[in-house]
């Protein structure tokens with residue numbers, strides 16, 4: 373009887389441990405991407421746009437240096453866009469296209485990146501998880 377109870381307790385503890393490990397895996401966000409500065413002083417990165425995500429979705433750049441982002445869409449039908457409202461960045465991107473945008477952030481802070489496309493009456497792409505952030509240091 374006592375042995376049976378012990379086995380049950382050990383079994384339960386193992387099950388809980390597995391559940392905790394799985395939860396940690398799911399909750400782990402992708403690490404932020406430190407955008408490298410080229411020899412010409414330009415900070416360059418490539419971002420992949422899919423339905424409904426940006427990869428990478430958390431970029432870190434330095435203030436006062438130009439940023440050049442190559443946006444590549446890997447969708448076959450759905451158009452997306454790339455908006456950083458605070459920095460006046462707004463770029464449409466048709467399915468399968470690649471566009472390069474350039475801007476120079478002058479103020480530090482963390483600014484949301486998102487896609488505001490939506491097919492009425494469905495939720496916006498941002499609501500479906502198509503968002504990220506630009507951290508300016």
Ligand SMILES: [Cu+2]
Nearest residue numbers: 452487489497
């Ligand atoms: Cu979109």
